[in-house]
Amino acid sequence: MTAIPVPAPRRVDRGVAGVAMAFGLVAAVPLAAAAGLVVAAGGAIGLPAPAVAGLALGAVALGSRGLHLDGLADTADGLGASYDRAKALEVMRRGDSGPTGIATLVLVLLVQFGALTGAISDGHGVTAAVLAVLCGRCVLSLCCARHLPSARPEGLGATVGGSVPITVAALVFVLAAALATLAPGLPWWRGPLVVAVGYAAAALLLARCVRRLGGITGDVLGGCVEVAVAGALLAAA
Template identity: 35%
Template sequence: MHKNDTSASWVWDIPLALVLLTRLPLPRLPDHVFARQAAGVWAFPVVGLVVGGLACGIGAVLLSLGLPPAAVAGVMLAVLIMTTGAMHEDGLADTADGLWGGFTRERRLEIMKDSHIGTYGVLTLFVVQLLRFTGIAGLIATGGLWSVLLAPVYSRALMPVLMCAMPNARGSGLSQSVGAPRVLTCGIGLALSIGFAVVWLGTLALWPLLISSLVVVGLALTARAKIGGQTGDILGASQQLAEVSLLLTLLALI
């Protein structure tokens, strides 16, 4: 490692976040960059901007070709899922199975670590994806296709907040390997995403931001009560629940 990159420059934070949270084909990053994982979580909303921008861009092209809103919404949802390797969806299913499928903290964590999906996971995954599709399709039908972009951005800004505010419940996994970010780091990502929301949609964005934040607070309190903190699965579930609640709140206001 060179003397001038002992902590790695912040310019690596965005590609690092993309490597951590997506399956996009990216060049191999220098090894020293991965020492900056906790410091780079401010860039998580930028990942949302990239994957959301890709989904909205493809959706806009398909809409201009005459495809109905439902078909466009289906493709956009598929893009959002494929670009992240269904990472957050997997976390949502594991969270549902674990938090409601076990009676002790240890058993809940064991269930969440199990690669098999249970009834709670299947049902939760189905309902949330159906609601995501409904929200996206509804916004497209009302002429708000590009307003969808706010959901993947802000939902990823809330993930570092949970990492900062809650202890890791397991002591292993992706969340543990990244580490606990500083409050300032989380604040930067949150401020950037809120600023983007206000610039993008004006005051219309405020209620969706508030509602989605409250949903994540509810998840955080539940996770603290049932397993004593957060895990990578909890972070994934928070992204999914924040995104769908933001989409539906925005749809209700437009």
């Protein structure tokens, strides 16, 4: 989830995978902190809001090695390639980005950039950046909830697909929304709205992928993270 080196687990199975997906919020704290610090520092030295937004989004991308952005582009290429499930999955497996993936990546980043710029201009950019990054990782528990299958018999999707009990996925959402009521600089109801909109955006993409691809893949997880961040930033702005 981040580029921060940590010791490998002694074993990797569905139980370990489920815990990892459920605790995506915790793993994302360094990324959220980095985004918030960049926004705060940019404001303190008087940088223009667009420059600060670009630097903050760049810091998050750097901190995750662009993994989720790559997943978004591959997912878009797969969904746009063919109505044939096998061909769509093959396109996603290649890893190179076609015009659909590039256009989707640019447009989603533009939405994130514009929304964060607006939030910074309104004086709550730090809160917006932190909430959006954390919300984007919380949705991983939704994407890996029980009964959501993997699109392939191998790969990351096969390891984490359906590994999170529905009650745990629901608890992650409730806790995230409850903690968001304490978000500084926002009315108490605005934080939970940010979380809800981020989840709704990810759920729309998730539903489309499950219907078209037959389940989730690692790329789908990355795509849902980035779409959730965009939705959360829009709500925050």
